[in-house]
Amino acid sequence: MKVLLIDDHPLILSALKTVIQGLGDHVSVVGAASAAEARGVLAADPDFDLVLLDLALGDAHGFDVLTEFRAQYPAVPVVVVSASDRSSDVIHAVDLGAMGFVPKRASNEILFEALNVVMSGGIYVPPMTLRSFGDGAGAPAGAGSVPQALAVVREQAEAGAVQKTPPLASLGLTPRQTDVLALLLQGKPNKLIARDLNLSVETVKDHVAAVLRALNVSSRTQAVLAVSQMTHQGGINAWRNPPR
Structure with a gap:
């Protein structure tokens, strides 16, 4: 496995390496x-398996770099490793395409766990306190404004409110909806999910909408965060093989 580690602090760069x-x-x-x-x-050798990115770089804003690398190297997963552990930063990173977010204060074991999850095709975020996302829970994927939805979640997250999330087994998802959820958590858009599952895009949209309703959220980012809370409570890979 070849990893690109980006951090402008020499001691941290050395320690993380x-x-x-x-x-x-x-x-x-x-x-x-x-x-x-x-x-x-990356221009000289884009054949990396993973990029670890600090948000506080001296010559660029970390979120801008994340957006740039996800657009130019979509096959290379990016994990944010940051001194920040603010819920708003985690949400924003995932929304921009990060496959993981690890606070620098986390233990080596948590970093290893996060990297294993990401390299297995999952998304890792640290436990956060989130509450119910409100009246828009039944909205289909892409409905409404993502920035508006994120603003609501950020306000709730920073207020320290607690969301009670049911275990995955209690969501009542059908086998096909479970398949859609697994691919959604890999960051795949509806067109790729449709291709992977040999379904029409409209059918995938219906399944995604049903999954969001079951999770009581209104966006894909919120779905990732909600499932993360469940998997941290019931096993990090619980969503990969849920009971059917």
Whole structure:
């Protein structure tokens, strides 16, 4: 596994390189101390399996770099590793395409767990306190404004309110809806989900809408966060093989 680690703090860069190399003998880590250096590394060799990105870079805003890399290298998953653990930052990173978010204060074990989840095709976010997303829970995917939905969630998250989320087994999803949820959590758009499951895009939209209703959320980002809370409570990979 080849990892690009982007952090402008030399001590943290060195420490993270050592930790990540501890994942196994076949892990190689390339460090970049700036966004410009990271761009050069990827331009010369885009064949990386994973990018770990700090949000606080001296020459660029981390969210801008995340957006740029997700657009230019869509096959390379990006995990944010940040000193921030604000719910609003986690939500924004996932909404921009990050496949994971790990606070720097997390233990090595949590970092290993997060990287394993991401490399297995899942999305990792730390436990957060979120409450019910309100009256728009039945809205289909893409309905309404994502920024508006995120604004509501951010207000609720930063207020420290608690969302009570049911375990996955109690959601009452059909086998096909469970398949759609699994692909949705991988960040796939409706067209790719339709292709993978040999369904029409309209049918996928209906399934996504049903999944969002079952989760009591109104957007894909909220769905990722809601499922993350359940999986942290009932096993990180619980959503991968839910009872049918």
